[in-house]
Amino acid sequence: MNAEPPPLLLALDLTGTFAFGLNGALTAVRAARLDIVGVVTLGMVTALGGGIIRDILIDSLPPATFSDWRYLAVAAASGLVAYGLGRRLDRLAGPIIVFDALGLSLFAVTGASKALDFRLGIGQAIILGAITAVGGGTLRDVLIRRIPTVLYSELYAIPALIAATITAVTISTGVYGIPAAIGAAAVCFVVRLVGVRFGLNAPGPPGAYGGGPGSADRR
Structure with missing residues (x-):
């Protein structure tokens, strides 16, 4: 069984789980129009997919999702909240993208932190931080x-890599703590929202037709 994670890691992980759960469930309410089971x-x-992938890759079995009831409870609660309040939340400005950015930020930090707890190198920790951050959202998009989003959207993987890098470097240099963790997550959050606000994207192939998914349909 997995040992009890450090309090900081657990708090960030559960917060990210709730944020990503809301994001996935609100996506179901708004875009997919699913019933309560689907939502x-x-x-x-969305909330648990990235963490499960990470734990399988670092051989942390069973994954934290299945060894700690709090992850399943928080993820289910976020889905129920979105189902019950989805229409009200939908009236707010951009709730889906805000929850997505929050979950992305927190999971990038916790993913890199857990990888280093398992004695992996800085490079591996950065990769696993990004996988933890984008894994759930990728599964969400495939299911609907x-x-x-990671393949095209406004700086999605890049801010996750930045946060994971900050986390891995601060832990390796012995200065990691609540301020560093919050700072790394804040950088990711801001970069992601700036990318969305101004439509920024990573460079595509030279001469490629831009515009993201569906752009080919507009030719």
Whole structure:
């Protein structure tokens, strides 16, 4: 069984789980128009998918999702909240993207932290931080038959890599703590929202037709 994670890691992980769960469930309410089972399922997949992939890759078995009831409870609760309040939340300005950015930020930090706890190198920790951050959202998009956001959207993987790098470097240099963790997550959050606000994207192939998914349909 997995040992009890450090309090900071657990708090960030559960917060990220709730944020990503809301994001996935609200996506189901707004875009996929699923019933209560579909809404809660999509929320839980979004919230837990990245962490499960990470734990399998670092051989942390069973994954924290299945060894700690709090992850399943928080993920299910976020789905139910979105189902019950989805229409009200939908009236707020951009709730889906805000929850997505929050979950992305927190999971990038916790993913890199856990990788280093398992004595992996800085490079591996950065990669696993990014996988933890984008894994759930990728599964969400596949389930609703949408091109995964990580493949095209406004600086999605890049801010996750930045936060994971900050986390890995601060832990390796012995200065990691609550301020560093919050700072790394804040950088990711801001970069992601700036990318969305101004439509920034990573460079595509020279001469390629831009515009993201569906752009080919507008030719």
